[in-house]
Amino acid sequence: MHSFQDLSKIFAQTFNVKHFPDVPASLYQPNEYFLAMGGKRIRPVMCLMGNELFGDIIADAYDVATAIELFHNFSLVHDDIMDNAPLRRGMQTMHEKYNMSTALLAGDVMLVVAYDYINRINTRYISSILRLFNQTAREVCEGQQLDMDYEALDTIDLSSYLHMITLKTSVLIAGGLQMGAILGGAGEANARAMNLGGYSEPSAYAPAPKRPIRTACRRAACPPL
Amino acid sequence: MHSFQDLSKIFAQTFNVKHFPDVPASLYQPNEYFLAMGGKRIRPVMCLMGNELFGDIIADAYDVATAIELFHNFSLVHDDIMDNAPLRRGMQTMHEKYNMSTALLAGDVMLVVAYDYINRINTRYISSILRLFNQTAREVCEGQQLDMDYEALDTIDLSSYLHMITLKTSVLIAGGLQMGAILGGAGEANARAMNLGGYSEPSAYAPAPKRPIRTACRRAACPPL
Structure with a gap:
């Protein structure tokens, strides 16, 4: 079994390549900029670890891990727009460096390219992986919507926050x-x-809350991943 | 062979259903609102016609046609944000009726649900359909980016416009x-x-230009589909 650090390094070798065509540069260069910011790559490494628990890591796992990381970055680009965030990992967010429309569209095409990576895997896995990937993607969108909905509330209770x-x-x-x-x-x-x-301790994945939450909820929160 | 009108009616029976869960309503209801605006459904009917030219229309074609129409509507929701458009088909655009963040996120999840429909088809077709769907989706994003890039120009030449x-x-x-x-x-x-x-006469699909273009280009333009 590889350690997290080992798999993170191995994944970086696969992931740190160009994922987009050269033209139009006005669409694709912003995505290269955003991906070059780096990140801990926790989500794709979870995919590789999930594979290795049951057998040697296969090439398809790197494609799915890449799709997962691209999806994660797509969601960050769009979340930054919604949150009007100026910085991401100490650098300008995409909509700050370019503009909102470019960040919206570049995020869209990053999601499409994530699906391209899923389409590289052995056809016998595509249906089950695509089903799970889509379900997960929908749920991430639902979570972001709830996060925005909660901004209109003075406080939220623990179960709502954890959900x-x-x-x-x-x-x-x-x-x-x-x-x-x-x-x-x-x-x-x-x-x-x-x-x-992966679900069993959601508080382990809790980003720092953006607004006042009740005391019980604060105890569940920890620094963002 | 069915006529366009026949296929449009048949497709409507398949398409005019709920495509999204009930909750969170703040995310999914805006998509139901947008889809209820209707449309000519040209793109999905092209899919059904393409099928019928080679054989009886199979159930998978309705799923792919649905994915195409959802993709088209996703692109409209996001384009409306980028264009700051107040109206779509005589009704408020999604970002006008709700807000920009909701329209951004609801558009995202509409794209994901489009991929859900592709995943319903016979597994022997998934890879080839997904490849073509993704390629098309990337190109639509590229076209929108070029459209925005051209807004900074005083005039554009015919070949750039047609591209x-x-x-x-x-x-x-x-x-x-x-x-x-x-x-x-x-x-x-x-x-x-x-x-x-489908490509052979791109000017047939030309939306009305948003900015001055040279005379030769104006002749190529026709009302939006």
């Missing part, structure tokens, strides 16, 4: 584990168990 | 024809020919 951050953050980690397990040859029950493991 | 509207508008019509042909059992050359047919 929101579970959708917004932990489902993609859990989904990555499950997708990796499927590719590693896990049976349905084991792959599902991997997913449940 | 932009080919990407922005005709590739999805051409792609729909080709996807339908694949599902109808067309060989690769015939399916490709369907695509080229």
Whole structure:
């Protein structure tokens, strides 16, 4: 078994390449800028780990891990627009460096390219991976919507907060584990168990809350991943 | 062979259903609002026609046609944000009726649900349909980016204009024809020919230009589809 650090380095070798064509540069260069900011690559490494728990890591797992990381970055680009955030990882967010329309569209095309990577895998896995990827993607969107809905409230209760951050953050980690397990040859029950493991402590994935929450909820929060 | 009008009615029976869950309503209801505006459904009908040219229309063609129409509507929701458009089909655009963040996110999830429909088709078609769908989606994004880039120019020449509207508008019509042909059992050359047919007169799909273009270009333009 590889360590997280080992897999993170191995994944970086695969991921740190150009993912987009050269033209139009006004669309694709902003995405290269954003991806070059780096990141801890936790979600794709979860996919590789999920695979390795059940067998040697196969090439398809790197494609799915890449799709997961591109999806994550797409969601960050769009979240930054919605949050009107000026900085991401100490650098200008995409809409700040370019403009809102470019960030919106570049995010869109990053999501499409994520699906391109899923389409590279062995056809016998495509349907199950695509189903899980789509479900996870929908849930991440739902989490972001709830996060915005909660901004209109003075306080939120613990269960609502955990529900929101579970959708917004932990489902993609859990989904990555499950997708990796499927590719590693896990049976349905084991792959599902991997997913449940990813969910089991949503507070571990809780980003720092943006607004006042009740005391019980504050205790559950920890620094953002 | 069915007429366009017949297929449009048949498609409407399939398409005019709920495509999204009930909750969170703040995310999904805006999409139901937008889809209820209607439209000519040209792109999905092209898919059904492409199928019927080579064989009886199969159930998978309705799923791909639905994915195409959802993709088209996703692109309209996001284009309306970028264009700051107040109206669409005589009704408030999504960002006007709700807000920009909701329209951004609801558009995102509409695209994800489009991919859900692609995942419903027979697995033997998924890879080829997904490849073509993704390529088309990227090109539509490229066309929108070029459209925005051209806004900074005083004039554009005919070939640049046709290139932009080919990407922005005709590739999805051409792609729909080709996807339908694949599902109808067309060989690769015939399916490709369907695509080229869709491209052959891009000016037929030209939306009304938003800014001054040279005279030769104006002649190529016609009312928006």
